Amino acid sequence: MSRLQSRFAELKQQNRAALVTFITSADPDYATSLSILKGLPAAGADVIELGMPFTDPMADGPAIQLANIRALAAKQTLAKTLQMVAEFRQENQDTPLVLMGYFNPIHYYGVPRFIADAKAAGVDGLIVVDLPPEHNEDLCDPAQAAGLDFIRLTTPTTDDARLPTVLNGSSGFVYYVSVAGVTGAGAATLEHVEQAVARLRRHTDLPISIGFGIRTPEHAATIARLADGVVVGSALIDQIANASSPQQAIDGVLGLCRQLAEGVRGARL
Numbered sequence: 581m582s583r584l585q586s587r588f589a590e591l592k593q594q595n596r597a598a599l600v601t602f603i604t605s606a607d608p609d610y611a612t613s614l615s616i617l618k619g620l621p622a623a624g625a626d627v628i629e630l631g632m633p634f635t636d637p638m639a640d641g642p643a644i645q646l647a648n649i650r651a652l653a654a655k656q657t658l659a660k661t662l663q664m665v666a667e668f669r670q671e672n673q674d675t676p677l678v679l680m681g682y683f684n685p686i687h688y689y690g691v692p693r694f695i696a697d698a699k700a701a702g703v704d705g706l707i708v709v710d711l712p713p714e715h716n717e718d719l720c721d722p723a724q725a726a727g728l729d730f731i732r733l734t735t736p737t738t739d740d741a742r743l744p745t746v747l748n749g750s751s752g753f754v755y756y757v758s759v760a761g762v763t764g765a766g767a768a769t770l771e772h773v774e775q776a777v778a779r780l781r782r783h784t785d786l787p788i789s790i791g792f793g794i795r796t797p798e799h800a801a802t803i804a805r806l807a808d809g810v811v812v813g814s815a816l817i818d819q820i821a822n823a824s825s826p827q828q829a830i831d832g833v834l835g836l837c838r839q840l841a842e843g844v845r846g847a848r849l
Contacts, residue, residue, distance in 0.1 A: 583676040583704045584729050584752040587626055588787040588808060597804035599624055599844045600789050601837055602680065602813030603820075604631035604647035605664050606656030612826040613651075616833050617668050621675045623834040624841020627789075627809065629707065632661050632681030639709045639733075643814040646821060658685045658694070662701040669702035678731060678752070680707040683719065691719055695726045705729030705752040713745050720749050733757050734780065736772070743783045753787040753809060754780060770802060777806050797843030804847035812840055 581589070591598050601620055606613045620628055631637075633651035637644060665677060679698065686694050686708065698706070706723055713720070713732070720730040729752030736759070738746055747754065758773055773790060780788050790803050791811025803810045819832030 582727070582729060582752070583674070584627065584678075587674075587676050588753065591626065592787075592808070595848055597807055597844055597847065598626035598787075598789065598809040599800070599804075599837075599841050600627040600629060600791070600809045600811040601625040601816060601840075602629040602631060602644075602791075602811060603816060603833065604633060604644060604651050605661040606633065606651040606654045607631075607647040607817065608650045608820055608823075608826070608829060609654045610656065610660065610664070612820075612829055614664055614667060615826075615830050616820075617664065618671060619830065619834045620837055621672055623837035624845070625675065625837055627676045627678065629678045629680045629811070629813070630661065630665065632658055632679055632685055634682045634685055636684075637682060637709075641814060643817045643821065647817045650820075658689050659697075662697050662703070665698075665701040665703055673702075676704045676752075677702065678705040678707055678729070679703050681709070683708050683711045686719065691722060695719075695723050695728065698723075699726050699728060703728060705731050707731045707733065707755060709733060713748055716749050724749065724751060729753075731755055736776065740779070740783075743780075747784050747786075750784070750786060753789050754784055755811065756780060756788055756790045756807070757792045758790050759792050770806075773803065773806055797839045799843075800840045801843035801847040804844040810840075810844055815840075 633648045633656045637648050731752045732750040733755045735757045787808035789809025790807045794812050795815040800810045816833050820829045823829035
């Protein structure tokens with residue numbers, strides 16, 4: 581059983597959703613980002629998505645685009661992101677960690693080398709936003725053969741005819757993008773989310789995590805009643821953007837994470 585499978589199975593037994601947190605690696609700098617990463621599990625994060633900085637993050641809204649710019653200005657590279665995962669793993673062997681980003685840096689790094697290094701560092705899965713299932717052989721198939729989960733995004737515009745193709749080769753969990761737009765965009769209505777989860781469950785047994793636009797503990801709790809996972813990114817990254825010191829950034833992210841975790845954990849009581 582992979583770390584992701586174990587975590588979702590364990591939470592299912594506890595009858596609660598996972599809090600999935602997203603940060604961009606080396607935002608605002610390597611040391612601060614590593615402190616945040618190491619602090620997230622104790623603050624209530626059940627699964628961590630770590631962004632691989634890229635110059636053109638086309639699926640991301642302003643908050644995460646600026647996080648990418650800050651990380652790249654701090655000279656973050658894909659090799660250093662993998663190093664950050666390895667440093668996190670020295671202290672934490674339990675929390676699933678997924679790398680999220682775009683194919684260009686992986687292609688440049690070299691797919692076989694990236695898969696081997698990601699596995700060695702302690703990465704559990706990949707979300708590669710701009711690689712459709714028609715290109716499974718480019719990364720998805722070799723990654724899964726090496727034991728890395730490949731997590732797909734589905735959206736409100738993924739219809740029933742397209743869904744089986746998108747879910748083909750998916751593992752770990754399914755990431756449902758609840759709004760047709762970029763990260764941090766407005767939130768979907770509850771009715772829409774309910775219908776979407778019901779539709780996805782007809783197509784897959786994988787856990788369903790919902791993201792894009794979730795910013796408050798109350799909103800996280802609402803989603804946690806319907807889905808297996810609640811993904812929060814932009815709201816955490818805003819804490820970094822608005823901080824006036826590294827310590828304030830660390831405290832801001834971990835403080836909000838604790839509040840979100842409380843919302844998620846109390847959702848089904």
